[in-house]
Amino acid sequence: MILPLLFLLASLLQKYGSEAESSHVTKFHLPSVKQQNGVQDSEQEKIITVSGEGMVQSPDFPRRYPRNIELTWRLVAPSNMRIQLTFDERFGLExxxxxxxxxxxxxxxxLSEKAVLGRWCGSQSVPTSQTSKGSQIRIRFISDEYFPSEPGFCVRFSLLPVSASGPEVPAVLTPSQQDIENLSETVATLSTVEEVMKYLEPERWQLDMDELYKPTWHVLGKSFIHTKKARGGVDLNLLREEVRLYSCTPRNFSVSLREELKRTDAIFWPSCLLVKRCGGNCACCSQRCYDCQCVPTRVTKKYHEVLLLKHRSGGRGLQKSMTDVSLEHHEECACVCNDDWD
Structure with missing residues (x-):
């Protein structure tokens, strides 16, 4: 009687011990990257499955954020939804x-467009709301080792149906959709290169400014400086010099770059530049001269660095770059008689 009971007890211990061990192993192998609220940790970024409303923010928001950190969040929505981002009014970075x-x-x-929608810092104004064109969007926060600020940032996200994410055809043509003549007229009215960039790319103009002034392999602009020796001291010479200044001499003229360079396929900013060109009358030319004209006797080429805008092929927006343009400058002028008086 005792022997069968011992066999039964041993069998039960073996069975439940195996189940306990199996349960322990399953629990150990559960994916450790899964966190609450659909958040996963990966080596490079934190993946957030967007199923409703939520937020991402700088560490310790709304207090001073830490130094020397880089955080990345990737928001993933269903394929038939778009992601809308709204910044908290409390915003302040270096x-x-x-x-x-x-x-x-x-x-x-x-991520669907492989395009940066914007980069923001400072505390002058809160970034505008953003809506993705696809179902994925990435938010990246970087702070260096100096001057952390407060309160940092907080971005709230929510879902929008594809039909509600925006009109398919914009009511106003974007700069990249405008023809070259209309775009040229608009750009010419802007006062600074910052205004040009803001008009062309309102959301990423700061990135364009950063890229624009990075060193490139293009030929650097050249400068030719010519000094004039002034003589005089006596009244007659001074009077003669004053007359010369208003006679046939090099003087400032404004020229349109598109007309001067015969480039109707591009836009330049500034659209006009100052050049030295011969001007003034030839009243002091020989009295025997019937047709006296002011012409250049010494011409040089000078290089000016300007902003060049061109349409990309296939309607892929505008190409923006710094480029050198070569313009003629008149260094010396003279009155030349075309027709002698017979």
Whole structure:
């Protein structure tokens, strides 16, 4: 009687011990990357499955964020939905340098378009709302080792149906959709290169400014400086010099770059530049001269660095780059008689 009971007890212990061991192993192998609210940790970024409303923010928001960190969140929505981002009114990161966010900034990238929607820093104004064109968007926050600010940032996200994400045809043509003549007229009215960039790319103009002034392999502009020796001291010479200044001499003229360079396929900013060209009358020319004209006797080429705008092929927006243009400058002028008096 005792022997069968011992066999039964041993069998039960073996069975339940195996189940306990199996349960322990299954629990150990559960994916450790899964967290609450659909958040997963990966080596490079935190993946957030967007099924409703939520938020991402700088560490310790709304207090001073830590130094020397880089955080990335990838928001993933269903394929038939779009992601809308709205910034909290409390926004403040390290100020930009020369209008460009170089040190501490938050950046939003539309992964379906492979395009950066914007980069923001400082505390002058809260970034505008953003809506993705696809179902994935990336938010990146970087702070360097100097001058952390407060309160940092907080971005709230929500879902929009594809039909509600925006009209298919914009009511106003974007700069890249305008023809070259209309775009040229508009750009010519802008006062600074910052205004040009803001008009062309309102959401990413700071990135364009940063890229624009990076060193490139294009030929650097050249400068030719010519000094004039002034003589005089006596009244007669001074009077003669004053007359010469208003006679046939090199003087400032404004020229349209598109007309001067015969480039109707491009837009330049500034659209006009100053050049030295011969001007003034030839009243002091020989009295025997019937047709006296002011002409250049010494001409040089000078190089000016300007902003060049061109349409990309296939309607892929505008190409923006710094380029050198070569313009003629008249260094010396003289009155030349075309027809002698017979």
């Amino acid at each position: 100020d930009p340098e020369d209008g460009v966010c170089k040190y501490d900034f938050v950046e939003i990238e539309d």
